[in-house]
Amino acid sequence: MASGPEAMARIPLTLADLQAARARIASLILATPLWLNDPLSREFAVPIHFKLENLQPTGSFKLRGASHKVDRLLASGRELRGVIAASAGNHAQGVARAALVKGLPATVVMPVAAPLTKIEACRGLGAEVVLAGTTLEEARTLAERLAGERGLEFIHPYDDWQIIAGQASAGLEIVEVLPTATLVIVPLGGGGLISGVALAIKLQRPDVCIVGVQTETVAPFRRFLDDGSLEVVSPSAHTIADGIKVKAPGELTRQVIARYVDAIVTVDDNAIAEAMVCLLERTRTIGEGAGVVALAALLKGKIVPRPHDRVVVLVSGGNADMTLVGRSIDYGLASSGRLMSVAVRVADSPGRLAALLGVVAEHGMNVRHVEHRRGELHVPVGMTEIIMQIETRDFAHQGELLDHFAAQGLDARNLIGAVE
Incomplete structure (x- = not known):
């Protein structure tokens, strides 16, 4: 945890405030x-427990x-x-549904590259x-301007005590169901979720x-708990975890994080993709990139x-873009x-492909393409160069196949290779 003004x-x-917020939204x-x-x-x-927020009605x-x-506005x-x-x-989906339930008109401003599934979900609400x-950030600037022009209430995604109090209900549920929990891992973008969970x-x-x-x-937030600094994020920064692609963290959330969060770590997109696969296999549920970063870190x-x-392990959302899944x-x-993609150069003569496929089968592998x-x-x-996309058990399994080809004097290359 950090020291300093925050x-x-x-x-x-207070805890009573968080409990009252939970009661208001329970239904x-x-x-x-x-x-x-x-x-x-x-x-x-x-014991590893998943807190499956991807099962919420709006998916997060x-x-x-x-x-x-x-x-609270009403x-x-x-x-x-x-x-x-x-x-x-x-x-956007959360606000759209919350407004719909209460009979309020809702407008959501989304970046032009927002996933189509999320755009259509908002329209459906x-x-x-x-x-x-x-x-x-550009979308937020327009939303704030439209709020003034149209007389609408702007709902900030994370830097609002009432938002934080609502997110805290997830933390209250964790303590209620598992009072012996000792380590809680939470995705961190703008900080609203981790602030609420940490407080609760x-x-x-x-x-x-x-x-x-x-x-x-x-x-x-990479070094925030060490020295209170916020890292400047490159405008061109890319990640498959678009839900936590927040370059300007909140001022209120910083106060909670400084006092109640013990550590902050980072994971790359390779780890996030692997975690998406792991969650799907282990829970039969989908997690979007931002939703599985806690699992990736573990x-x-x-x-x-x-x-x-x-x-x-808090799985914060499952609204994955189907084109990305x-x-x-x-x-x-x-x-x-x-999964490997191996290129093998052989004489262009009948039977060579069948021989290669036989070797792959002998090693207990499945050819996809x-x-x-x-x-x-x-x-x-x-x-001829034959490229085979093959399903394997692990990198050692891939190595066995490449060693076999090498022993036969074949020129074979793994086109994917190990990802460090």
Whole structure:
């Protein structure tokens, strides 16, 4: 945890405030499962639980904060002409649903490259969708301007105490279901989720370790707990975890993180893709890139549980872009050694392909795709290059096949290779 002005700032939320917020939204959200995962628990030799926020009606935890904010706006007694939000997708869906339930008009401003699935989900919830800007920050600028022009209430995705109080309901559920939890790992973007979860847990169990996880390329909080600094993120920074691609963290969330978060780590897109595959296999549920970063950190050893730990991995969302899911799965399979693409150069004569396929079968591998290349400058006349996409167990399994080809004097190259 950090020291300095943020850590000393007064945080206006008490445990009673968080419990009252949870009661207000109880009928609007799902108290998501806290699921003990046996295979991962055996692998890490400690109990590993998934908090599955990807099962929320809108597919992410954002519904919690949005529902509470809309409730408080209506309780204020002010005349509301509607609400507006800026989001890459999950906050937009949360606001759209929260407004729909309460009969309020909703407008959401999304970057032009927002996933089509999230755009259509917002429209399906009755919201007006405005596509503007290439970044979340540009979308937010327009949303704030439209709020003033149209007389709408702007709902910030994370830097709002009422939003944080709503997100805290997830932390209250964790303590209620697993009061013996000792380590809670949470995705970290703008900080609304981890702030709420950390408050809900630390105000009851100050001994619990709270760890935030950011993506390697967009990590403004990377050194925040060490020296209070925020890292400047490159405008061109890319990550498949678009839900936490937040370059300007909140001022309020910084106060909570400084006081109640114990560590912050980062993971790269390779690890995120592998975690998407792992979650799908272990839970039969989909996690978007941002939703699985906590699992990625655990799988890659960025967080090492102690022998006595009871671990909660928070899966924050499952609104994965379907056009990205297949590519991410293949990427995750390749980076974990379960998919290879090998090019073998052989004489262009009958039976050579059948022989190669026989070798692959002997090694207990499955061929997904085969391609021939002839007449290209890198392939000598009279030869052909056969490219096989093959499903394997791990990198050692791949090595066995390559060693076999080498022993036969064949020129074979792994076109994917190990990802470090």
